Amino acid sequence: MNTLTYQALLFNRITEFDYQPALTCLETSETITYKELRDRVDTVANQLIRLGVKIGTHVAVIVPNSIENVIYNLGVSRCGATVIPLNDKLGVREIEFILRDAEPKVVIMATQKHVESVHDYLKEADKNSVTVIGLPGFGVEYPEEFYTVDLPETKGNMEFPVASLEDLATISYTGGTTGTPKGVMHSQQGFGASIVASCMEYPYDDQDKVLFCTPLIHSAGVLLQRSLVSGCHVYIMRSFNPEFFLQTVQEARITSTFIVPTIIYRLIDEAKKKGYEVSSLRNINYGSSPISTERLKEAFEIFGPIFRQQYGMTECSILIARLTKSDHIWAYENNPEVLKSCGKPCMFTQLRLIDNNGNDVKPLQPGEIAVKIPSLSVGYYKRPDLTQEAFRDGWFYTGDIGKLDKYGFLHIIERKKDMIISGGLNVYPAEVERIINQHPAVSMSACIGIPHSDWGEAVCIFAVLREGETCSKEELIQFCKERTSNYMVPKEIYIETSLPLTPVGKIDKKELKKPFWKGTSRVIN
Known part of the structure; x- marks a missing residue:
């Protein structure tokens, strides 16, 4: 073998x-060894x-x-x-x-x-x-x-x-x-390599109690398998509920978990309503989408400096880059801008930033992220065309635009295909969201491009306000004008009570775009 x-x-x-406990289903209270x-x-x-x-x-x-x-x-x-x-x-x-x-x-x-x-x-x-x-x-x-x-x-x-x-x-x-x-x-071989790499990047042992509340077929599944090979006691929630989650942490003395930013925001809000004993937590792994720097600071105040961010894709078994707990602490104390990054390459990851001609970009310049890693996918099923496009010479071209800062931290700017072109200028939605999320009344936001007769595409923001806060569209637009270039200022803002999410907890921008691009053959203009 x-x-x-x-x-x-x-x-x-x-x-x-x-005879150590292996799995507990919280909804049924069943535990098996x-x-x-x-x-x-x-x-x-x-x-x-x-x-x-x-x-x-x-x-x-x-x-x-x-x-x-x-x-x-x-x-x-x-x-x-x-x-x-x-x-x-x-x-x-x-x-x-x-x-x-x-x-x-x-x-x-x-x-x-x-x-x-x-x-x-x-x-x-x-x-x-x-x-x-x-x-x-x-x-x-x-x-x-x-x-x-x-x-x-x-x-x-x-x-x-x-x-x-x-x-x-x-x-x-x-x-x-x-x-x-x-x-x-x-x-x-590749999936085996992902298990080994996960053990290196996320040290657990047989005393750890790991709570999962996101779908097990996504990033959580890789970390679940990684937990089992170390003899951890895994707790499974069928679906996320902030009160139930924090009660479980308190009563079961959970030591580690994996969540996404939208869940962090809800945990912060719930923890502010009612005090919970969460000192048992040693690791909060998060990923799948960017997180607001301001809300991450709030999370530090409640849970402590125990956050580890991971950046990855299904094609790479989630293991591209990570922002360690020490990175979080250093950034929190010295350079908050680093909290917006997804860290540095994982142990077995080689990383390049590529321009449109396939060349490495100059230092501090943005480029498409290309990855070489032992856990890399062997391609797309029945899609040799897409495989040939994305997998070239042993490198996987992610479609993410990123840049390395002077400290070597990788910052994701945007998905290559999600970039908004407004008046001939490139607008990265993540940058607009970063500005909007700094407003004290904003809990989360999503930026999309919508059709515009003059600009081709106009910058549009959907914002969810914090509980009990009020804010006008005009105030948010003025807030952006004071902090960014005119072409990045939203032309339209919608105040919402919630945003649609994909099955893995990411904001579903495709759903937000539908009403604006209905009847068109593509979602660019």
């Missing part, structure tokens, strides 16, 4: 901890092998955050098969597209929302070659064509297939906020 595959690294490690986890995973793997699952078989898993989510995803990996992890919060159209694109031979599900879509996929495919497993205990009504299973009644042992370095461990579909979802392929 090659010990550097994802399959080997994971299952060799989780045999070490036996590592031995129970292994037994249930092996039972699932036995069942899947009987259904014909083997190395190379595509198996889709649509299960909400739960112990079952972990068991069934690991069960697929135990067989050496390829996991297609799907977010249960995805829309019907996204699920339908992914199923037809990935063509899984087995679909494991536990969501009422997607029953019809999965049933249609089963009917379209040859139902003799596709099996759908509907998990009990989630309140879902399954059609009679679905196969249901009760794990305790499934017995027997089989020899599990051994994956090689080149076998596909997973095909993870991007959120599709800029078009149809893309299947990001990770080999056993």
Whole structure:
């Protein structure tokens, strides 16, 4: 057996901890040990092998955050098969597209929302070659064509297939906020490297209690697997609730968590309403989108200097750059501008900033971020065109525009495709959001480009105010005029009570753009 595959690294490690608690589902109050986890995973793997699952078989898993989510995803990996992890919060159209694109031979599900879509996929495919497993205990009504299973009644042992370095461990579909979802392929070697790199970057041990409240198919899933190989006690929330989250930290003495900036903002607001004992927390990992510097300072006051930011992409298993706890402290005391960065390259990451001609940019100048890393994806499933465009000479071209400051910290300016061109000038939405978020009444904001007859595109801001605060559009526009160039000042501002979020907690700018670009063939002008 090659010990550097994802399959080997994971299952060799989780045999070490036996009767230590492995997983707790907070909604059901169920806790299982590592031995129970292994037994249930092996039972699932036995069942899947009987259904014909083997190395190379595509198996889709649509299960909400739960112990079952972990068991069934690991069960697929135990067989050496390829996991297609799907977010249960995805829309019907996204699920339908992914199923037809990935063509899984087995679909494991536990969501009422997607029953019809999965049933249609089963009917379209040859139902003799596709099996759908509907998990009990989630309140879902399954059609009679679905196969249901009760794990305790499934017995027997089989020899599990051994994956090689080149076998596909997973095909993870991007959120599709800029078009149809893309299947990001990770080999056993690459996914194994991500486990090793995560252990290096995020030190945990078997005394850690790690709380996850974001979808496990995203960044949280990589950190969950990283937690299991160290014997951590993992706590799973099905969905985020700020009061429940802080109560859990207080009562269970949680030591680490992973969240996104929108969740940090809600935790700050909840903690200000009611005092919580959160001194057990040693690590708050955050990422997925930029964070307001002002609100991060508020978070320091409540939770202390325990923040670690990560910057990554599905194609890189989240491991591109990180802002360490020490970086946060230094920046907080010496240079707050660094708090806007995503840190310095991770241990195994090589990084370049490229201009439009493919050359390295000059120091302190912006350029497209290109990455070379052992955990890099092997390409996009069924999309050789996109693979050739993004993966060149061993480098992955991220589509993010960034620049390095004089200290070597990487600052993300904007997505290359999200840049607004107003009056022939480039406007980076993140820069406009940074200005707006400095206003004391603003909790969060989102900047988009909207069509304009004279300017081509006009800068538009959607702002959510802090609880109890009031502020006019005119005041925010004047605030921007005093702090930035005229061409970056918003032409339109909408005050909202909330902003739409993607399934992974990012602000859904595609949804914000829809009303303005309806009936057009593209969202630029």
